[in-house]
Amino acid sequence: QVQLQESGPGLVKSSETLSLTCAVSGYSISRGYFWGWIRQPPGKGLEWIGSVHYSGSPYYNPSLKSRVTISRDTSKNQFSLKLTSVTAADTAVYYCASGPWEYDYWGQGTLVTVSS
């Protein structure tokens, strides 16, 4: 069974960089799938942030592209999200997700709050 687990600071200061990691168990991230990040601001809908292909190629939401980096560490079987110059609008529950069809597998989500 594929399992994903997000980790990282729950509080980030405005203008700084948000960094999260998704640890994967049960499947090698270099074997297949897209490995993605999705977020949900409080009271709002899901927003696709981006993903990294198992080959290592990243893909980003055009509206966030200038601030986002998604990378993978195959030695640790994990992938990461970095979002720079954060503001209050980046406060959200952040999910990592993946799967053979679309986003079959999800982490439980982690709340990141941007403080001023």
Next chain:
Amino acid sequence: QSALTQPASVSGSPGQSIAISCTGTSSDVGGYNYVSWYQHHPGKAPKLMIYDVSKRPSGVSNRFSGSKSGNTASLTISGLQAEDEGDYYCCSHAAGSTRVFGGGTKLTVL
């Protein structure tokens, strides 16, 4: 890349059928047969209900079905049950191997 358009809310009585629409453009929904649907309950991870427009993952009830016509995809739930209540999101492939979600629809089982 704008969010796909979904109705904010739909409702139905137990046993009835409802449909949730998801409207995009020829650059996303209309351009690919890769629309997925997710059920989301507060505090939990979203659950994949439909992928590739109309396919169901193993374990998902056959009460859930998907379809697409032009730039609009639809999720139909038949034989509504109380446990179906929650938020539903569509998601489509878009240009450059990106994805775009809909704004979400709150389903209330009366």
